[in-house]
Amino acid sequence: MTALRLTGITASHPRTPVLHGIDLTVASGTTTAVLGPSGCGKTTLLRVVAGFMRPDAGEVRIGDELVAGPGTWVPPEKRGFGYVAQEGNLFPHLDVAANLSYGLPRRERRARERVAELLELVGLPAETASRRPDQLSGGQQQRVALARALARRPRVVLLDEPFSALDPELRATTREAVADALAHEGATVVLVTHDQAEALSFADEVAVMHEGRLSQVGAPSLVYSSPADRRSALSLGEACFLPGVLEAGVVHCALGDLPADRRSGAGPVEVMIRPEQLRLADARTGAVAPTGEVRHVAYFGHDALVEVHLDTADVLVRARTSHTPPPPVGSRVEVTVDGRPHLLAVGSAPGIG
Amino acid sequence: MSTTAPVTTPTPTPGSASTASPRRRRPGGGSPGLRLGAVLVALVCLLPLAVVALKAFEAGPSEVAALLLRPRVGELMRNTLALVALTGTLATVLGVGAAWLVERTSLPLAGLWRVLFVAPLAIPAFVNSFAWSTVLPGLEGLGGAVLVTTLSYFPFVFLPVAAMLRSADPGLEEAARALGLGPWRTAAKVGLAQVRPALLGGVLLVALHLLSEFGALEMLRFPTFTTAILDQFDVAFDSRSGSVLALVLVGLAVALLTVELLARGRTRYVRVGSGAARRPARARLGRATPLALLAVTALAVLAVGVPAWVTGTWLTRPEEALEPTVLWPALWSTVRLALVAALVTTLATLPAAWLLARRRTWFGVLVERVSYLASSVPGVVVALALITLSITWARSLYQTSAVLVLAYVVLFIPRAMVSTRAAVAAVPPELSDAARSLGDGPLRTFVRVQLPLMLRGTLAGSALVAIAVSTELTATLLLAPTGTQTLSTAFWEASASLDYAAAAPYAAALVLLSAPLTWLLLRSGPEEHTP
Numbered sequence A: 001m002t003a004l005r006l007t008g009i010t011a012s013h014p015r016t017p018v019l020h021g022i023d024l025t026v027a028s029g030t031t032t033a034v035l036g037p038s039g040c041g042k043t044t045l046l047r048v049v050a051g052f053m054r055p056d057a058g059e060v061r062i063g064d065e066l067v068a069g070p071g072t073w074v075p076p077e078k079r080g081f082g083y084v085a086q087e088g089n090l091f092p093h094l095d096v097a098a099n100l101s102y103g104l105p106r107r108e109r110r111a112r113e114r115v116a117e118l119l120e121l122v123g124l125p126a127e128t129a130s131r132r133p134d135q136l137s138g139g140q141q142q143r144v145a146l147a148r149a150l151a152r153r154p155r156v157v158l159l160d161e162p163f164s165a166l167d168p169e170l171r172a173t174t175r176e177a178v179a180d181a182l183a184h185e186g187a188t189v190v191l192v193t194h195d196q197a198e199a200l201s202f203a204d205e206v207a208v209m210h211e212g213r214l215s216q217v218g219a220p221s222l223v224y225s226s227p228a229d230r231r232s233a234l235s236l237g238e239a240c241f242l243p244g245v246l247e248a249g250v251v252h253c254a255l256g257d258l259p260a261d262r263r264s265g266a267g268p269v270e271v272m273i274r275p276e277q278l279r280l281a282d283a284r285t286g287a288v289a290p291t292g293e294v295r296h297v298a299y300f301g302h303d304a305l306v307e308v309h310l311d312t313a314d315v316l317v318r319a320r321t322s323h324t325p326p327p328p329v330g331s332r333v334e335v336t337v338d339g340r341p342h343l344l345a346v347g348s349a350p351g352i353g
Numbered sequence B: 001m002s003t004t005a006p007v008t009t010p011t012p013t014p015g016s017a018s019t020a021s022p023r024r025r026r027p028g029g030g031s032p033g034l035r036l037g038a039v040l041v042a043l044v045c046l047l048p049l050a051v052v053a054l055k056a057f058e059a060g061p062s063e064v065a066a067l068l069l070r071p072r073v074g075e076l077m078r079n080t081l082a083l084v085a086l087t088g089t090l091a092t093v094l095g096v097g098a099a100w101l102v103e104r105t106s107l108p109l110a111g112l113w114r115v116l117f118v119a120p121l122a123i124p125a126f127v128n129s130f131a132w133s134t135v136l137p138g139l140e141g142l143g144g145a146v147l148v149t150t151l152s153y154f155p156f157v158f159l160p161v162a163a164m165l166r167s168a169d170p171g172l173e174e175a176a177r178a179l180g181l182g183p184w185r186t187a188a189k190v191g192l193a194q195v196r197p198a199l200l201g202g203v204l205l206v207a208l209h210l211l212s213e214f215g216a217l218e219m220l221r222f223p224t225f226t227t228a229i230l231d232q233f234d235v236a237f238d239s240r241s242g243s244v245l246a247l248v249l250v251g252l253a254v255a256l257l258t259v260e261l262l263a264r265g266r267t268r269y270v271r272v273g274s275g276a277a278r279r280p281a282r283a284r285l286g287r288a289t290p291l292a293l294l295a296v297t298a299l300a301v302l303a304v305g306v307p308a309w310v311t312g313t314w315l316t317r318p319e320e321a322l323e324p325t326v327l328w329p330a331l332w333s334t335v336r337l338a339l340v341a342a343l344v345t346t347l348a349t350l351p352a353a354w355l356l357a358r359r360r361t362w363f364g365v366l367v368e369r370v371s372y373l374a375s376s377v378p379g380v381v382v383a384l385a386l387i388t389l390s391i392t393w394a395r396s397l398y399q400t401s402a403v404l405v406l407a408y409v410v411l412f413i414p415r416a417m418v419s420t421r422a423a424v425a426a427v428p429p430e431l432s433d434a435a436r437s438l439g440d441g442p443l444r445t446f447v448r449v450q451l452p453l454m455l456r457g458t459l460a461g462s463a464l465v466a467i468a469v470s471t472e473l474t475a476t477l478l479l480a481p482t483g484t485q486t487l488s489t490a491f492w493e494a495s496a497s498l499d500y501a502a503a504a505p506y507a508a509a510l511v512l513l514s515a516p517l518t519w520l521l522l523r524s525g526p527e528e529h530t531p
Helices: A042-050 A096-100 A106-110 A113-121 A126-130 A138-150 A168-185 A196-202 A220-225 A230-236 B015-020 B032-059 B061-068 B071-104 B110-122 B125-135 B141-153 B155-167 B170-178 B183-212 B215-219 B225-235 B239-264 B286-315 B324-358 B362-375 B379-393 B401-425 B429-437 B442-470 B474-479 B487-496 B500-523
Strands: A002-013 A016-027 A031-035 A057-062 A065-069 A081-084 A156-160 A188-193 A205-210 A213-218 A240-247 A250-253 A256-259 A267-273 A278-282 A291-299 A304-310 A316-321 A332-337 A342-344
Touching: A002 A042, A002 A188, A016 A031, A016 A042, A016 A188, A016 A213, A031 A042, A031 A196, A042 A057, A042 A081, A042 A156, A042 A188, A042 B429, A081 A138, A081 B429, A096 A113, A096 A126, A096 A138, A113 A126, A113 A138, A113 A168, A138 A156, A138 A168, A138 B429, A168 A196, A188 A196, A196 A220, A196 A230, A205 A220, A205 A230, A213 A220, A213 A230, A220 A230, A230 A267, A230 A342, A240 A316, A240 A342, A250 A267, A278 A316, A304 A332, B032 B061, B032 B239, B032 B324, B032 B362, B032 B379, B032 B401, B061 B239, B071 B110, B071 B141, B071 B155, B071 B183, B071 B225, B071 B239, B071 B286, B110 B141, B110 B155, B110 B286, B110 B500, B125 B141, B125 B215, B125 B286, B125 B487, B125 B500, B141 B155, B141 B183, B141 B215, B141 B286, B155 B183, B170 B183, B183 B225, B183 B239, B215 B225, B215 B487, B225 B239, B225 B379, B225 B474, B239 B379, B286 B500, B324 B362, B324 B401, B324 B442, B324 B487, B324 B500, B362 B401, B379 B401, B379 B474, B401 B442, B401 B474, B429 B442, B442 B500, B474 B487, B487 B500
Parallel strands: A031 A188, A031 A205, A081 A156, A156 A188
Antiparallel strands: A002 A016, A002 A057, A057 A065, A205 A213, A240 A250, A240 A267, A250 A256, A267 A342, A278 A332, A291 A304, A291 A332, A304 A316
16 A cells, blocks of 8 residues: 655755656555755655645645645645654753643643653653653654654654764664664654665665656665666765676676676676675686786775776776785785676766766 | 943844755745834834934935034034043953953952943943942043943943853964964964954944933033934924934944944854864963952942942931832833833844744845844934924824834844844744644644743843833933833933932832843853844
8 A cells, every 4th residue: 555655746945946756656664765965855855745845746645645736735734744853853842741742632642641652662761751852862852753753643754864963873773763663653654864874774665866856766675786877876885887898698898707687688888886796816827807906995894995906997996805904005806796797878987986 | 222231233143044054944934924024113113214314305405514514513523432432442441351351360259250340231321420420529521421431331342252252262272372373472363353243342332322322421511412412402392403413423323333344344253163162261360360359349349339339328318218109100100111112122023033033035134234223323313203203293192102112112122133033043943844743733833832932032132121121211201201200210300400319219220120131141142142
């Protein structure tokens, strides 16, 4: 069942178009992450769904109900969604219990059971109810904000970069708590984020957004391994691109003749390689695989990114290696490719992204 | 313009822009109703200026020139300029010196001195001059005027400069030292640069108050444009000659505002970058401590001690003591006027404050600047203009409290504007998104979220207006309905007839009413009450 459907959404700020025909469908009980760099329009998209902003054209349906479309406009308070923003936006003049029960009917506001229930849902102790927002840590505030958003059992929960204001450690634990709570409620979630790791790990579906357009929507592993274009590839993680020629399921490029991820088609293509697809070994005489010279090493402890200048072509490729120690700068290595590289239509010159 | 509380001049608020990033744009931010309200308020504020200009225009250039080129105008101009220059300089020396001693040195009892050097703002200048003429009966002319006004107005320099010194980032000074500057050159280059906007704003306030000061100068027999306009008004309702003098006065005020704006420039002096600022280090006074203590004690005695002692002495003379009940009528009408004016003024600031806090558009800025400019016009000009207007257009309103309240609104709107704007800006617009997502419509959101959050902030502004109104003298003398006496006009009447014993209770009441001002001013940050 569809919980949210957007068709042909166009929206603009005064004099600046922001969204250009967005189509997106979110199935009931699933989580969709809209991933894109800041300024790509992802927050605007969320605000259009919420009704904080009117689209210029297109339709928004929550469940079966048309909430925005030609001649139709349902104000935000009548749309029945939950909303958590970057800073949580708890009401500073109300304590946690009053924040949580803010949206409840007057009769239920008195009853404290729902408040206790909600606090438990997001993993906060019951005594939090009497605290004021400024007495809570950032992570606790975000949990309360989520609990508040869930209080009215909304049809869709909208999360606008809810973890980006938290420091890294808190981010991970808060994200887990939020994911658990959302899963427990079986909520339909739209998360907006610029953090690829967050999008890939949090969501059932990732929608990649660029300059007001969705370039790809799909399961995280699919959009990661088979991005639609170069920009989508880069917004999901590091990659390098080599020119190649496809012929009978084999692609010829600077890294040798590799099995392609598709059989059909022939002609010039762009070969996308993620750093973890490359294997490095000491270059010996008589190596079959392409060789190159290590130009730069960034060591992270659990692994290292090694930049290799290939002998076969004047090209730099980046490999992620868990070898300890990583090969030193200036050493010669042999580069092999794991699995089938993803092919893109020819777009632009090769290089490292 | 009142004689006791500070006026705020155009000030860009640093925080307000951040609430209005383009992607968080509020669709209802500039609704026609709000805009109309803001324009109406600005137009009302401009009325006095319009009347002055119209009068001068009616008179025609030759008559204006004839009226301007009288030797009397030259004398008034010399007096006014000498007073502004001397008091401005002395107030700068005392204000900056005291601020440095209190905020940046090891001077003992810093907290006490801080209160004592803001306290003179709670003593109306005309009460101060009354105290000084009691102590030094022969005090008058330029010397007396400079003495009394300096002691009354140096806190306008002290307050912002001290706040700036307190919050200034020591990192900048440390950076200057690290770049090879010695302590004195560091103080000159970095310290002065940091203090400059606060100092300029403070001196501007002193100068504007001097232009509009009536009571203190009249008592000390030192004629300036303001006292001359009022004298003229008393002699005959000859508004043409008075209007020309008013025109000069308005011109002087505008010139001061312009000079300050140009001198301030567009440079940023606040710290850029994130992280909490540290407290600046304090210089050790060492053996100079007794000398410094002597200096601050002397200043406190002169500025606070003398008026307090004189008022106290008159009050406690049993043979002449008055029953406190004689105060009730004046107190009642003062409180009533103050509350009504505070409420109306705060309401009048809402449209423009709302527009500005949400989005900094040229429209909002223009409306705000207009009201600031209008409020820099001395109270005597505003009052005379409103008299002219009510006589010509609304005879039934002439000599009613309505006109008086209107004058207060025009004079004191910036005081409330600063607070209202800060209060509106302090409510993150995102909170209304949250409320909407929880099922509240715009009206319920306003009542349940925005109003409770704004209330405290606007109360501070209303209190400032109420205090200013309760000590206002000039406009009240001219506009108060016949038979209505406020504390300040009652005091004025008694002291004008040299009945000091009768004047003292009113003086004490005035000081007590404005005492909370000290607290309000000390509590707020530098950006809230200084330009």
